[in-house]
Amino acid sequence: MTPTDRVRVGVLASGGGTNLQALIDATADPSHPAELVVVGADRHKAHALQRARDASIGTFVVLKRDHPDRASFDRAIVEQLQAHGVQWVCCAGFMKVAGPPLLEAFPQRILNIHPTLLPAFPGLRPHEQVIEAGVRVSGCTVHICDEGTDTGPIVAQAVVPVLPDDDVQQLQARVLRMEHRLYPMVLRWAAEGRLQVRDRTATVHLRNGESTTLFGTDV
Numbered sequence: 001m002t003p004t005d006r007v008r009v010g011v012l013a014s015g016g017g018t019n020l021q022a023l024i025d026a027t028a029d030p031s032h033p034a035e036l037v038v039v040g041a042d043r044h045k046a047h048a049l050q051r052a053r054d055a056s057i058g059t060f061v062v063l064k065r066d067h068p069d070r071a072s073f074d075r076a077i078v079e080q081l082q083a084h085g086v087q088w089v090c091c092a093g094f095m096k097v098a099g100p101p102l103l104e105a106f107p108q109r110i111l112n113i114h115p116t117l118l119p120a121f122p123g124l125r126p127h128e129q130v131i132e133a134g135v136r137v138s139g140c141t142v143h144i145c146d147e148g149t150d151t152g153p154i155v156a157q158a159v160v161p162v163l164p165d166d167d168v169q170q171l172q173a174r175v176l177r178m179e180h181r182l183y184p185m186v187l188r189w190a191a192e193g194r195l196q197v198r199d200r201t202a203t204v205h206l207r208n209g210e211s212t213t214l215f216g217t218d219v
């Protein structure tokens with residue numbers, strides 16, 4: 001695959017960026033169908049920005065406080081992504097729901113990862129919600145973004161056990177290990193044109209041995 005054939009991907013992040021790192025590592029091979037071309041954040045202190053710089057990926061920061069309203073903030077993000085020729089967007093711990101300007105600029109082309117088995121436990125404090133509910137399994141979900149909070153078409157999920165004595169940190173670590181496997185896998189499908197959305201349902205054209213469900217066995 002020549003560099004020009006690769007699908008240009010922008011990542012949006014607000015925090016530590018371990019999912020970004022998994023995407024960086026997966027796409028470091030020039031034969032990978034996706035190339036990370038820019039990482040954007042809504043905080044200067046997002047460690048994800050440093051991870052991007054370390055990988056020689058361009059960065060930008062758009063601050064909510066520099067914009068009069070949410071639409072103008074979103075438009076500024078769109079401008080940055082478009083300036084880098086981005087074709088697909090991956091939200092990786094980005095603490096803002098994609099608003100209409102972003103959704104219209106990248107229709108059905110914004111992925112997000114959430115650390116629960118959606119549609120259960122969307123939104124904030126996901127692992128706390130899981131532990132409080134007493135459910136025995138949790139996991140993570142990669143979905144296409146729509147206008148809601150963690151509500152878009154589900155693409156793939158990974159399942160892990162919730163153990164009786166789990167605290168938030170233990171559960172989070174177990175889920176994160178699966179996030180780091182799941183997100184690069186889905187990005188590959190997206191970049192290869194094998195991910196389609198119709199009538200709010202996402203379909204992946206799977207090859208032999210592939211699955212949209214992963215089961216984590218290391219606890």
Ligand code: GRF
Binds near residue numbers: 015093113115140179
């Ligand atoms: C992950 O758990 C992701 O699912 C959620 O935010 C967290 C980000 O972690 N949306 P990191 O910044 O990728 O380490």
